[in-house]
Amino acid sequence: MLKYIIRKLLLLIPVLFGVTLATFMVMHLFTTDPTEIILGQHATTQRVEALREELGLNKPIYVQFGDYLSNALQGDLGKSVITKTSITDELMRRFPATVELALTAIFIATIMGILFGVISAVKQNSIYDYGTMVTALLGVSMPIFWLGLMMIILFSVILGWLPASGRIAIGMQPETITGLYLVDALLTGDMGAFVNAFEHLIMPAVALGSYSTAIIARMTRATMLETIRQDYIRTARAKGLTEKIVIFKHALRNALIPVVTVIGLQMGALLGGAVLTETVFSWPGIGSYLVEGIMVSDYPRVQGAVLLVGTIFVLVNLLVDVLYSYLDPRIQHM
Amino acid sequence: MGKRSLALLLMLVFATSIALVGCGGSKSTSGANSVLVFAQGSDPRGLDPAYVDDGESAKIMMQIFEGLVRYKPGSTEVQPLLATEWTTSADGKEWTFKLRKDVKFHDGTAFNAQAVKFSIERQLPPNRKDDMPYAEFTFDGITKVEVIDDLTVKIILEKPSATLLANLAMALAAPIVSPEAVKKHGDKFIENPVGTGPYKFVKWDKGQQVELVQFDGYWGTKPKMAKVVYKFTKENSVRAADLMTGSTDIMDGVDINDIKALEAKGMTVIKTPGMNINYMGFYTYKKPFDNLKLRKAVSMAINRQNLVDYLYQGNAQLPNTMLPSFIPGYAKEVKPYDYNIEEAKKLLAEAGYANGFEFTAITYSNPRPYNPVNGEKLAAAIQADLAKIGVKMNIKSYPWKEYKQVLNDGEGDAYFYGWIGDNGDPDNFLMLLETANIKGSLNSSKYSNPKMDELLAQGRTTLDPAKRVAIYTEAQKIAAEDAPWVLISHSIDMAAHRPNVKGFALHPTGVHWLDIVSK
Numbered sequence: 001m002l003k004y005i006i007r008k009l010l011l012l013i014p015v016l017f018g019v020t021l022a023t024f025m026v027m028h029l030f031t032t033d034p035t036e037i038i039l040g041q042h043a044t045t046q047r048v049e050a051l052r053e054e055l056g057l058n059k060p061i062y063v064q065f066g067d068y069l070s071n072a073l074q075g076d077l078g079k080s081v082i083t084k085t086s087i088t089d090e091l092m093r094r095f096p097a098t099v100e101l102a103l104t105a106i107f108i109a110t111i112m113g114i115l116f117g118v119i120s121a122v123k124q125n126s127i128y129d130y131g132t133m134v135t136a137l138l139g140v141s142m143p144i145f146w147l148g149l150m151m152i153i154l155f156s157v158i159l160g161w162l163p164a165s166g167r168i169a170i171g172m173q174p175e176t177i178t179g180l181y182l183v184d185a186l187l188t189g190d191m192g193a194f195v196n197a198f199e200h201l202i203m204p205a206v207a208l209g210s211y212s213t214a215i216i217a218r219m220t221r222a223t224m225l226e227t228i229r230q231d232y233i234r235t236a237r238a239k240g241l242t243e244k245i246v247i248f249k250h251a252l253r254n255a256l257i258p259v260v261t262v263i264g265l266q267m268g269a270l271l272g273g274a275v276l277t278e279t280v281f282s283w284p285g286i287g288s289y290l291v292e293g294i295m296v297s298d299y300p301r302v303q304g305a306v307l308l309v310g311t312i313f314v315l316v317n318l319l320v321d322v323l324y325s326y327l328d329p330r331i332q333h334m
Numbered sequence: 335m336g337k338r339s340l341a342l343l344l345m346l347v348f349a350t351s352i353a354l355v356g357c358g359g360s361k362s363t364s365g366a367n368s369v370l371v372f373a374q375g376s377d378p379r380g381l382d383p384a385y386v387d388d389g390e391s392a393k394i395m396m397q398i399f400e401g402l403v404r405y406k407p408g409s410t411e412v413q414p415l416l417a418t419e420w421t422t423s424a425d426g427k428e429w430t431f432k433l434r435k436d437v438k439f440h441d442g443t444a445f446n447a448q449a450v451k452f453s454i455e456r457q458l459p460p461n462r463k464d465d466m467p468y469a470e471f472t473f474d475g476i477t478k479v480e481v482i483d484d485l486t487v488k489i490i491l492e493k494p495s496a497t498l499l500a501n502l503a504m505a506l507a508a509p510i511v512s513p514e515a516v517k518k519h520g521d522k523f524i525e526n527p528v529g530t531g532p533y534k535f536v537k538w539d540k541g542q543q544v545e546l547v548q549f550d551g552y553w554g555t556k557p558k559m560a561k562v563v564y565k566f567t568k569e570n571s572v573r574a575a576d577l578m579t580g581s582t583d584i585m586d587g588v589d590i591n592d593i594k595a596l597e598a599k600g601m602t603v604i605k606t607p608g609m610n611i612n613y614m615g616f617y618t619y620k621k622p623f624d625n626l627k628l629r630k631a632v633s634m635a636i637n638r639q640n641l642v643d644y645l646y647q648g649n650a651q652l653p654n655t656m657l658p659s660f661i662p663g664y665a666k667e668v669k670p671y672d673y674n675i676e677e678a679k680k681l682l683a684e685a686g687y688a689n690g691f692e693f694t695a696i697t698y699s700n701p702r703p704y705n706p707v708n709g710e711k712l713a714a715a716i717q718a719d720l721a722k723i724g725v726k727m728n729i730k731s732y733p734w735k736e737y738k739q740v741l742n743d744g745e746g747d748a749y750f751y752g753w754i755g756d757n758g759d760p761d762n763f764l765m766l767l768e769t770a771n772i773k774g775s776l777n778s779s780k781y782s783n784p785k786m787d788e789l790l791a792q793g794r795t796t797l798d799p800a801k802r803v804a805i806y807t808e809a810q811k812i813a814a815e816d817a818p819w820v821l822i823s824h825s826i827d828m829a830a831h832r833p834n835v836k837g838f839a840l841h842p843t844g845v846h847w848l849d850i851v852s853k
Contacts, residue, residue: 031735032734032735033735036735036738038387038465038467039387039467040387040388040467041753041754042467042468042470042471042756044774044775044776045742045774045775046774047464047470050464051464051465053464054463054464054465055465081465082379083377083379083380083524084380084385084521084524085524085525090540093540094540094541097541149569149571149572152571152572152575153575156575156576156579157575157578157579157595160579163576163579163581164572164575164576164579164581165567165569165572165573165575165576165581166542166565166567166581167542169581170369170371170543170545170563170565171369173539279568279569280568280569280572281572282541282542282566282567282568282569282572283541284539284540284541284542285541288541288568289540289541291568292376292377292568296379
């Protein structure tokens with residue numbers, strides 16, 4: 001097992017190298033030069049050249065990449081060319097916001113997805129089944145961006161129940177311990193902040209989790225249907241166990257194993273979705289930081305954010321693999 | 335059993351939170367009435383006037399910092415601020431400023447002649463850095479700053495400059511910073527700004543907000559609000575939703591499509607003409623548009639009023655000269671070649687193109703501040719107008735980065751472009767037609783007229799405002815007659831606020847002052 005983990009961790013190196021190289025190339029070849037953004041409309045050829053030299057952008061691209069890589073290996077992701085601030089600091093400051101959003105989204109998606117999946121499997125071909133599966137289809141097909149805006153119009157503007165944007169009301173931030181507002185608020189016993197942060201979290205988390213909820217629901221339904229047709233379930237029923245125990249104790253447990261993989265993969269998809277969700281809801285996480293970076297051609301910022309997201313993606317997948325063999329002892333990683 | 339109790343606990347937490355939310359409602363923070371929340375599209379790039387050139391930064395910096403002079407409300411004329419009066423030497427090369435007494439920076443240090451010298455000279459060679467975007471423009475021609483006494487400072491220029499005062503009123507580069515704070519924070523001053531303004535910087539939660547509080551030691555009238563927060567919300571419509579639900583008080587960057595909804599909810603929508611010009615330019619140095627008659631014919635075939643009414647849905651102003659109307663020297667009497675199809679056809683025939691002709695115009699595919707719909711749509715609308723007089727305009731569209739390159743290379747016969755004013759001085763617009771600016775790529779038409787050059791040179795060194803008005807009126811007339819550009823529109827800046835907000839106004843330069851705003 002340990003060997004397997006080490007092998008997987010070593011695999012991180014080529015993957016992250018690839019991610020860094022691809023991002024670097026895309027940014028340098030296909031976006032506006034940041035010097036144009038920094039100097040604005042007074043960017044005369046002469047001034048652009050001088051600034052390119054200062055920023056090191058006039059060096060051959062492989063030299064720039066080499067420089068970037070060697071700094072990144074030492075944990076220095078550089079400074080933003082637009083805001084002049086340290087990328088590592090900014091990422092660390094914003095990371096908890098994304099984690100809080102993604103974890104809540106996956107929590108909602110898991111609970112709702114499994115619930116929907118079980119209901120529609122147990123009541124196969126009933127109105128509940130059709131209802132949940134149509135909802136799931138909508139969840140898969142609806143763009144997060146659009147869904148987010150629709151939720152804002154309904155729940156904020158028309159009904160006035162939830163705040164439209166941001167992470168917490170102005171002046172209510174709890175004392176920073178973990179950077180996760182819900183956790184920090186609980187730790188410091190600041191219930192006002194907890195409620196407020198929770199209100200801000202509901203819409204983005206539901207919007208972000210919508211796709212995953214749907215995927216998990218479909219997967220649960222499929223594996224549940226397969227499981228409840230198996231002999232041991234018939235045996236359990238024949239023993240006279242109540243339907244509740246049959247479904248939740250005997251069937252669901254075995255049906256969930258493939259679902260766990262899906263949940264793990266969804267964690268990765270959530271990181272991608274967070275980019276859009278954070279933009280719609282002005283959530284101050286890595287996603288919105290990345291989008292703004294792209295808008296202003298902030299090379300180091302985009303590279304740093306993508307690198308971080310890539311690393312997390314790979315690590316989460318590794319975690320899922322490990323968890324998988326724990327849940328199903330028949331699977332052994334060699 | 336362990337699992338079951340865990341499940342129970344989780345459910346309990348979930349249920350409690352929902353219950354809490356249910357009864358919580360949208361509580362506001364304590365003393366919310368003394369906090370004014372302004373929503374804008376993104377974080378400032380930074381809060382050091384020397385290192386930024388974006389509007390989002392300028393707006394916040396104008397609350398924290400002050401310059402020697404400032405713009406008057408609603409115009410780009412200047413009035414005293416940290417300098418109370420000034421005199422100019424006979425040759426116009428030395429400006430002596432008397433400074434305001436008893437002014438303190440937010441860090442408690444005194445504002446004086448040394449601070450002025452420091453603020454300017456850190457942006458002059460040899461201290462100037464390549465990434466100080468406005469140092470060269472704002473301090474153009476300044477060679478050094480001399481301290482005469484504690485409250486008197488002398489700015490020395492290499493040649494007389496009539497735009498000096500307008501430059502010193504700008505939000506970019508010009509504001510006076512605390513020398514002590516710059517020395518203390520170094521590179522981090524950009525995140526720890528210290529000025530003399532009515533509001534003091536408290537903190538900046540990246541991606542969320544910047545908080546400012548009333549500065550107790552402020553020399554002038556105390557600001558009306560105890561605290562001001564700039565909140566960053568990227569999407570225009572989400573910002574509008576926040577305003578309507580009351581979580582913010584003022585927003586800018588209103589989307590045309592949101593105006594109705596905002597007004598229906600009782601919000602006040604403010605429109606101010608922006609300091610910019612959206613135009614179609616001709617390359618006047620080469621065929622076919624080196625021919626004035628052709629330029630005139632094309633100008634007269636374009637229904638500009640229609641563009642403003644339909645393409646921009648009335649949210650733009652029809653220009654009669656390059657200058658927006660609030661800029662000193664704007665000449666109301668100047669008339670461009672107005673829409674007249676018959677006359678256009680006649681001119682076309684006179685120029686030897688009775689059967690029409692074909693040319694290529696290059697344009698940009700993205701929206702710009704002066705052209706919110708984008709260059710492609712504008713070009714397509716004009717293409718349809720020109721077809722009516724038998725002129726075929728081919729459109730080549732590029733993304734912005736490439737566009738600037740092909741424009742520098744002079745591709746095509748005509749181009750679409752625009753300009754965002756910097757200092758509110760007429761020179762800042764008219765210099766785009768100066769021969770000297772062909773090289774630096776500002777004069778993309780490569781238009782050259784010795785009379786224009788002479789007037790511009792005169793305008794820069796003439797300090798008498800009345801004489802300057804005469805000079806720039808003449809320059810605007812020449813520009814209108816020679817028609818190197820077809821003037822399409824001045825875009826309009828929009829903001830909205832809640833009904834209880836009082837005293838808010840957008841300045842044409844895109845900034846605002848919140849010290850006079852209350853709610």
